[in-house]
Amino acid sequence: MPWDYAPPLADMRFVIERVLAAPASWARCAPFAELDLETVDAVLQEAGRFAAGVLLPINAGGDAMGCVRDAAGHVRTPPGFREAYRAFVDGGWPALPCSPDWGGQGLPLLVDAATREMFVACNHGWVMYPDLLHGAYETIKAHASDDLKARYLQDVATGRTLAAMALTEPQAGSDLGLLRTRAEPQPDGSLRVHGSKIFISGGEHDLTEQIVHLVLCRLPDAPPGSKGISLALVPRRLPDGTRNAMHCDGLEHKMGIHGSATCQMRYEGATGWLVGEPHRGLAAMFLMMNSARLHVGLQGLGHQEVATQNALRYASERAQGRALAGGGGPGAGAGPDAIAHHPAVRHTLLRLQALVEGQRVIAYRAALALDEAAHHADAGARAQAAALAALMTPVVKAFCTHQGFHGASAALQVWGGYGYVREYGVEQSLRDARIAMIYEGTNEIQAIDLLQRKVLADGGAALRAWLVEARAEARRCADAGLADFAAALEAECDAAAHATAAVAATAGADREAPLRVADDYLMGLSHTMLAWAWAASARAALGVPDRRWAEAKTARMRYGLQWLLPQAAVHWQRVSAAGSVLPHL
């Protein structure tokens, strides 16, 4: 049974239309005022067709072949990658959420998010190339000079040019303040960039002629640490058509995403131009952080979805052992039963489904918040949406990628020994999914960001605002007769509020305390958001005409409530014990 993918269009539409009521938000956002669900459906249907029809067939080959670098430093992507990228650009996919001013289609990030989920589910390695485009687009649009914008922005928006983010150096990973790449200003206003970078996704490849590198570097007069970092745009091809002085010295041999060229880059007096203010490069990049981290979270979501679908299908066809209670009733058949009827496998499949569907609601809510933050008619609503997006982003990034990997592993177990063998596909998903827990800020960095910057720094205001929204959902559930969902959500909101107060109280006298419990805080709040997502989904399902679909959805959400939510208590308990000793090694 080959690895396959059916775009989850029904669930996407359900989340966008019924759970999040996105059209009501769009009505308040000028660029989307005319947008209707039929257009969105058509876009997502086409994206799903591209994902399953173009990207999936070259996924296993990309893993098996990987990228190849020749002696001159040129990089060849796996078979089919170029053709797929050309079709991607021709289809207008890179430009989906970009402004029509720059050749884009001006669709919401929410719609873009759903397409990304499908693309990555079908080919994570390939997606790495265009995945950085939107961040580069936003950074150039917000910070580059008019001249640079005129030269590069439309090509980046439409994907005719690809982009690379050159941040990491061997000694500077999570701590970018340690980076050493230097940029020397020239009389003509350009920079000469010298330095070595590692882990540069798409630093070199054969998909496009032009690649713009956004390089973090230091100007000669830079103060030490993170306050002395500038951002330079360094193109592979200079305006006169010659090759810039930059070289790919090697490709990393990685556990997964073999189709993605992870480059060691050397800039040898490469010509570039400053983007944004001198020494304010990190700030310029942080602008794009929320959407970039959301995108990585969507990678986790995509892996979960494709692993879940395939595990469900395999479990429905693989027969081993007799089930005490089968779908056709106990003892209905004579031979072995499909393993989907065995309780251990049912648990695995229901857990996978409840989590991916709940996390889809959370991730799409964050995307909607980004749209509202940018475009809502009301300034107060924009500010509130921005705070919500900031709060949710680390949860989406860390929680969805955590489950992207662990969900792939749980799915692999459904296949038994077959899962460990390459040709069945799930082991590639596990290997590919693992990186998303690391890049774009490790999940531990996300946890610190959440607790320190998003919760404690504003005295808990953003969290309280979200809890108000969640408790309102609980009341709506209670009114709609979903008493168990209402009670569970209220209880999770209480637990989050109490644990937050506890850690805030400890943090005053013990600055390290929040750092000791940040990971548990993130997992705890992730469960509170899950409780909200499951409750909101169960309530939204009441309005779905297809009652069979709706009842199956509610059963999965209730499974999450009953079997998965208790895990939150462990995390909150550890957060509340923030004062506990954590020995030094």
Added chain:
Amino acid sequence: MPWDYAPPLADMRFVIERVLAAPASWARCAPFAELDLETVDAVLQEAGRFAAGVLLPINAGGDAMGCVRDAAGHVRTPPGFREAYRAFVDGGWPALPCSPDWGGQGLPLLVDAATREMFVACNHGWVMYPDLLHGAYETIKAHASDDLKARYLQDVATGRTLAAMALTEPQAGSDLGLLRTRAEPQPDGSLRVHGSKIFISGGEHDLTEQIVHLVLCRLPDAPPGSKGISLALVPRRLPDGTRNAMHCDGLEHKMGIHGSATCQMRYEGATGWLVGEPHRGLAAMFLMMNSARLHVGLQGLGHQEVATQNALRYASERAQGRALAGGGGPGAGAGPDAIAHHPAVRHTLLRLQALVEGQRVIAYRAALALDEAAHHADAGARAQAAALAALMTPVVKAFCTHQGFHGASAALQVWGGYGYVREYGVEQSLRDARIAMIYEGTNEIQAIDLLQRKVLADGGAALRAWLVEARAEARRCADAGLADFAAALEAECDAAAHATAAVAATAGADREAPLRVADDYLMGLSHTMLAWAWAASARAALGVPDRRWAEAKTARMRYGLQWLLPQAAVHWQRVSAAGSVLPHL
């Protein structure tokens, strides 16, 4: 910094001598009555030298090269594997726990277990070849005819001959009752075996001239299902020196353990001989199940140990960011601090250490129980030890391999992006470790075995006997001034007893109920056993002359108590809710 391994001899000696007081047990076991700790130390020291000096250097190469099969079906193992195997046989390692009657050294399985932990930590792929020897030895010794024993047993004991277990067929994995390979009795008393098997580790290779296959098959008059399965010994070389009619049709391309040849085998009228009674093949193999499953658990332990060591070393040398509280005190240095001082990394490292050290106590206790079950002077003690070994075995297999994989993933995270790159070693450990959750009975099968066969089937007698032992340890801790360990262990024993009673009560009217909670039951009881292991270790540490070592050990055990044990409550809660609905899909 290269992947490395320091044999954990000090902790092994601590567990064997002080926590388990193994010498006192040996004194009651005739074959070990003369054994002293100095001999054991010397054996383990030598084993550690072999593991780190011979097996580790060929580990990464084995992963990169894998096995190669030629058109004739011959299989070449990776470079160095043959030489290492020769040295292994010459060193007498295969024969360690075998009877001196058959060329063995007659050492306890406990000592053998410690050597296995070290071997697999250094090269899981290589270990796959000799790993099956002991099971084959036990099966042949207990069930084969005198003629077969005379022909094969000494060679199997000493490793001059390797062995393969041929169980799985494409349609028969966890459900062996579905297997179809058939055996036709011949006038001369031999069998002609016809059939195809998959996932046969070491079915074909170039390490030894002879390979004996233990093949599950059906005789012509076999009843259907698992009660009609027989066991045949099928050698690669027939007694007259000719090649038997068996072929390796292919090798699996796997996520990990590339050095191990996982063969698709075809038997085309291959000559074999019955081992044990007709139709009683599964029973004959189940005899070796406890030790085989213990060995797989030790694989998980080995992966944890090597991943933990390397993560600790890397975290001590990699500097990123400032720590609020460093080893040298807050703000001691000017540059970035070693990441081992950051709370998130400290959590990861302490969790890894507390788990591997706790699981070592559990796994070694199970090995000691197997030794006592076989050799204790007192029949009652033998029976009790056998029941304890049976109870602990699924816990060791499932819990240690679960953490073998998840521990490797947690360790990988310490490296950040470097962890995802092949040359640093940890990603191979993650890939290799994953298989142990599947083979020798998936971890879900272990959970069912534990709850149904080991706990409920005897009315909880074996569990109660173990709880008596655990509660006695709690009282000793209380007397020794370790009140927190005593209280936590008592509480965990209570929780295990209550949850067991709850599921037993539900099971009467609802036969599926235990199956719905088996996985949680196993994880719950694993935590009870951890609580015992940590308490016993803390108490044993009181007697260690090196107070610094002892205090660091106690701090790690206390970390487990405070930060990890709360997880048990979630598992027991789900077990107690055995009556909850688990929807069908």
